[in-house]
Amino acid sequence: xxxxxxxxxxxxxxxxxIPMEIANISxxxxxxxxxxxxxxxLPPELGNLTxxxxxxxxSNNFTGELPLTLAxxxxxxxxxISNNQFSGKIPDFIQNWTNINSLIIQGSGLSGPxxxxxxxxxxxxxxRISDLNGxxxxxxxxxxxxxxxxxxxxxNCNINGKLHDYLATMTTLKHLDLSFNKLSGTISSTYADMxxxxxxxxxxxxxxxxxxxxxxxxxxxxxxxNFNISQGSQICQNEKVNLFSTLWARNDIGTxxxxxxxxxxxxxxxxINCGGKQTTVNRTSYDGDSDSSGPARFHVSPTGNWAFxxxxxFIDGDQLGETYSPQNIATLTMVDAELYMNARVSPISLTYxxxxxxxxxxxxxxxxxxIMFTDDQTYASLGRRVFDIYLQGKQMQKEFxxxxxxxxxxxxxxxxxxxxxVTSNTLEIRLYWAGKGTQALPNRSVxxxxxxxxxxxxxxAHGSSISAGVVVGIVVAxxxxxxxxxxxxxxxxxxxxxxxxxxxxxxLNLQTGLFTLxxxxxxxxxxxxxxxxxxxxxxxxxxxxxxxxxLIAVKQLSSKSKQGNxxxxxxxxxxxxxxHPYLVKLYGCGVEGDQLLLVYExxxxxxxxxxxxxxxxxxxxxxxxxxxxxCVGIAKGLAFLHEESRLKVVHRDIKATNxxxxxxxxxxxxxxxxAKLVEEDNTHISTRIAGTYGYMAPEYAMRGYLTDxxxxxxxGIVALEIVNGRGNxxxxxxxxxxxxxxxxxxxLKERGDLMELVDRRLGSDFNKKEAMVVINVALLCTNDTSxxxxxxxxxxxxxxxxxxxxxxxxxxxxxxxxxxxxxMRQYYSQMEGNKVSKSQTQSRSSSTxxxxxxxxxxxxxxxxxxxxxxxxxxxx
Numbered sequence: 001x002x003x004x005x006x007x008x009x010x011x012x013x014x015x016x017x018i019p020m021e022i023a024n025i026s027x028x029x030x031x032x033x034x035x036x037x038x039x040x041x042l043p044p045e046l047g048n049l050t051x052x053x054x055x056x057x058x059s060n061n062f063t064g065e066l067p068l069t070l071a072x073x074x075x076x077x078x079x080x081i082s083n084n085q086f087s088g089k090i091p092d093f094i095q096n097w098t099n100i101n102s103l104i105i106q107g108s109g110l111s112g113p114x115x116x117x118x119x120x121x122x123x124x125x126x127x128r129i130s131d132l133n134g135x136x137x138x139x140x141x142x143x144x145x146x147x148x149x150x151x152x153x154x155x156n157c158n159i160n161g162k163l164h165d166y167l168a169t170m171t172t173l174k175h176l177d178l179s180f181n182k183l184s185g186t187i188s189s190t191y192a193d194m195x196x197x198x199x200x201x202x203x204x205x206x207x208x209x210x211x212x213x214x215x216x217x218x219x220x221x222x223x224x225x226n227f228n229i230s231q232g233s234q235i236c237q238n239e240k241v242n243l244f245s246t247l248w249a250r251n252d253i254g255t256x257x258x259x260x261x262x263x264x265x266x267x268x269x270x271x272i273n274c275g276g277k278q279t280t281v282n283r284t285s286y287d288g289d290s291d292s293s294g295p296a297r298f299h300v301s302p303t304g305n306w307a308f309x310x311x312x313x314f315i316d317g318d319q320l321g322e323t324y325s326p327q328n329i330a331t332l333t334m335v336d337a338e339l340y341m342n343a344r345v346s347p348i349s350l351t352y353x354x355x356x357x358x359x360x361x362x363x364x365x366x367x368x369x370x371i372m373f374t375d376d377q378t379y380a381s382l383g384r385r386v387f388d389i390y391l392q393g394k395q396m397q398k399e400f401x402x403x404x405x406x407x408x409x410x411x412x413x414x415x416x417x418x419x420x421x422v423t424s425n426t427l428e429i430r431l432y433w434a435g436k437g438t439q440a441l442p443n444r445s446v447x448x449x450x451x452x453x454x455x456x457x458x459x460x461a462h463g464s465s466i467s468a469g470v471v472v473g474i475v476v477a478x479x480x481x482x483x484x485x486x487x488x489x490x491x492x493x494x495x496x497x498x499x500x501x502x503x504x505x506x507x508l509n510l511q512t513g514l515f516t517l518x519x520x521x522x523x524x525x526x527x528x529x530x531x532x533x534x535x536x537x538x539x540x541x542x543x544x545x546x547x548x549x550x551l552i553a554v555k556q557l558s559s560k561s562k563q564g565n566x567x568x569x570x571x572x573x574x575x576x577x578x579x580h581p582y583l584v585k586l587y588g589c590g591v592e593g594d595q596l597l598l599v600y601e602x603x604x605x606x607x608x609x610x611x612x613x614x615x616x617x618x619x620x621x622x623x624x625x626x627x628x629x630x631c632v633g634i635a636k637g638l639a640f641l642h643e644e645s646r647l648k649v650v651h652r653d654i655k656a657t658n659x660x661x662x663x664x665x666x667x668x669x670x671x672x673x674x675a676k677l678v679e680e681d682n683t684h685i686s687t688r689i690a691g692t693y694g695y696m697a698p699e700y701a702m703r704g705y706l707t708d709x710x711x712x713x714x715x716g717i718v719a720l721e722i723v724n725g726r727g728n729x730x731x732x733x734x735x736x737x738x739x740x741x742x743x744x745x746x747x748l749k750e751r752g753d754l755m756e757l758v759d760r761r762l763g764s765d766f767n768k769k770e771a772m773v774v775i776n777v778a779l780l781c782t783n784d785t786s787x788x789x790x791x792x793x794x795x796x797x798x799x800x801x802x803x804x805x806x807x808x809x810x811x812x813x814x815x816x817x818x819x820x821x822x823x824m825r826q827y828y829s830q831m832e833g834n835k836v837s838k839s840q841t842q843s844r845s846s847s848t849x850x851x852x853x854x855x856x857x858x859x860x861x862x863x864x865x866x867x868x869x870x871x872x873x874x875x876x
Contacts (some may be wrong), residue, residue, distance in 0.1 A: 001164040023048040030054040082106040102126040107435020112158040113138030116507035124374030130155040179203035221296035263356035268458035275325035276342035312348030328371035338847040340369040354427035387438035387449040516591040551602035609656035624766035625756035633667040654714035694729040709786040718780030725759030
């Protein structure tokens with residue numbers, strides 16, 4: 001330990017404080033503790049790490065003042081302490097860190113002003129300080145002696161005074177952000193001539209006077225200032241300059257203004273689907289808001305009665321054009337999901353303005369759902385989005401966390417505010433990021449305020465001419481109708497059945513969405529016959545399309561199924577807990593009356609069985625690298641089921657038809673209807689045998705003994721099919737015994753001719769070493785003795801070359817018949833010479849998939865070939 005250089009524990013949910021003993025590692029160069037749940041004061045002993053270069057403590061709950069001993073860290077090059085609960089001021093001893101390149105202190109809890117000693121950090125390239133506490137103001141520090149500075153962010157740092165001209169002469173500067181301070185005076189015209197700068201953000205200051213003629217390749221935000229701009233000014237033509245001012249909302253319209261529309265008449269409501277398309281929910285029409293936006297933008301709606309303004313830039317983001325109106329990655333379970341499919345997000349400040357509203361009192365409803373984080377206990381689930389909410393300039397909530405208040409990601413939370421007074425016909429809704437929360441989860445630059453929808457309604461009644469008597473009559477009539485309807489439904493027993501199902505569903509704690517029958521009917525065009533893509537063991541399967549254009553496969557479970565609700569609920573309860581890149585994703589389910597529905601992702605390239613040995617017109621030419629990728633992917637999916645998920649799951653029916661291929665030919669294991677949860681202390685099952693002959697492990701097929709090694713055996717068979725390109729079981733005549741690919745592989749192993757097993761269609765264009773590894777792993781997996789089969793995690797390591805494949809050990813208790821071997825030699829030789837008809841070589845498992853238990857649903861039935869696959873488009 002005394003020679004340890006790096007400690008990196010990023011995003012590990014660590015709690016407690018930093019142990020003082022860490023200072024004993026005198027050789028330590030890097031300490032990375034970002035995005036954990038650590039707390040307490042920083043130990044003074046950290047000052048003994050005199051070799052430290054990188055110290056990252058952001059996104060924790062550290063408290064107290066920075067210890068004076070940190071002044072001894074003169075080798076420090078990178079310090080990041082954002083999003084904590086520190087107290088006190090930024091210490092003067094930062095002047096000792098003369099080697100520092102990156103200093104990031106955002107939302108740390110520290111107070112201003114910024115010490116003047118910061119001017120001694122001449123090697124710095126990235127300086128970010130924001131959202132300091134306290135009310136003590138000071139002028140902008142002297143920064144002219146920082147010749148390497150690229151990013152200068154001093155936002156909300158209690159800075160007053162003039163905007164220095166020398167900043168415009170710093171040739172290395174790319175990003176200048178001095179927003180939300182008290183800078184006053186004018187902006188020198190030299191700022192318009194800065195070379196190399198990409199972003200200039202001076203939002204929320206007291207700047208005035210003329211606006212420089214900025215170059216059009218620079219994003220500039222001058223909103224919330226006191227500039228005098230007349231309509232028709234040339235600066236108004238530059239779409240990259242945000243000039244909107246809150247002066248509009250303060251009865252001073254004449255001082256703004258690039259805007260030039262007039263309100264035809266006052267309105268009493270406003271509804272916006274933020275970041276999404278126009279939609280109607282509960283008979284309320286929401287305006288679409290699908291502008292791609294970008295940094296420092298002011299966008300007016302086509303109707304002219306509302307607008308939004310974004311402030312800032314995701315400084316570490318890579319795909320700027322796609323960052324500001326994200327689509328959901330979580331499964332949405334709410335009834336009005338249309339409002340939460342998309343959202344509007346901004347790095348710093350996101351402000352919506354409602355124009356043309358009649359002055360008076362309003363109820364403002366803000367809709368939120370966290371759609372950019374996950375909830376699967378992975379690294380991406382550690383993200384925390386925290387921001388403040390303002391209405392008409394008044395802070396309504398500080399440090400609002402969507403997922404925390406909603407009880408998880410993909411769940412909605414609605415904030416309602418009454419008695420919001422509108423003056424000057426304008427409503428201002430502002431969301432502000434104050435440096436709290438994470439900034440790099442699940443990807444870099446996923447932070448900042450996010451909102452899904454806005455609904456504004458006047459508290460006063462307008463436009464109603466219906467008399468009180470008519471209103472009373474309508475209410476009475478409606479009440480009578482409702483009572484009659486409820487009485488009929490109760491008499492038919494609908495309520496009890498639905499409540500029973502609901503209770504069963506709630507008890508499962510599903511991690512998927514609940515779809516209504518109406519939503520699924522809309523997606524499948526009311527289960528139109530043209531969308532029917534197969535007939536599974538439970539019932540028909542339909543292709544559908546959700547409102548966000550996501551393709552789905554809907555399995556409509558037959559009401560005549562013997563399994564009924566019990567197996568249905570067991571299936572979705574288990575699948576909802578299993579999410580992995582190599583498992584088919586379950587989007588959700590629907591239970592309504594006798595309708596039992598499963599909604600899966602739709603996989604474009606059908607099953608592995610079709611691709612390898614289906615009808616010739618539907619086969620896909622899989623090169624060796626693709627086959628090897630598929631093999632590894634299946635192994636990783638099974639390793640997850642057996643060892644990595646919190647549930648121990650045995651699939652029980654691994655075969656080529658239950659492996660689907662996406663548009664990039666990545667494998668996904670399907671059909672968990674046969675899966676069985678196995679308790680650690682009980683591996684022998686008493687339920688019926690479920691699986692497909694030719695793939696089932698001997699101990700399971702003959703004795704019903706089930707462990708995860710049964711899946712290992714089935715994987716071995718599938719791996720042989722991937723190498724050979726043919727199905728496992730070859731039917732001959734009714735009188736003759738079937739031939740099995742595994743027997744042929746074992747025969748070739750004894751002869752030392754395993755390369756003959758490789759699909760002739762590959763020619764010589766394949767990696768012989770990789771092929772031998774896959775074959776030997778397959779033979780190891782198909783050992784008759786289950787204890788001699790490897791775990792799936794070991795299989796993954798062998799396939800990826802991290803461990804050596806051990807020698808295959810055959811079970812000596814059974815001696816194979818030489819006569820049978822001779823028949824197999826002749827038969828496979830004929831096949832390789834194309835002397836056997838297609839009907840003879842059709843594999844039993846790919847045509848009938850063996851004896852189907854009633855709960856089974858083959859991927860062959862679930863995903864027949866369709867021309868919308870990207871592969872088939874390329875083949876045309």
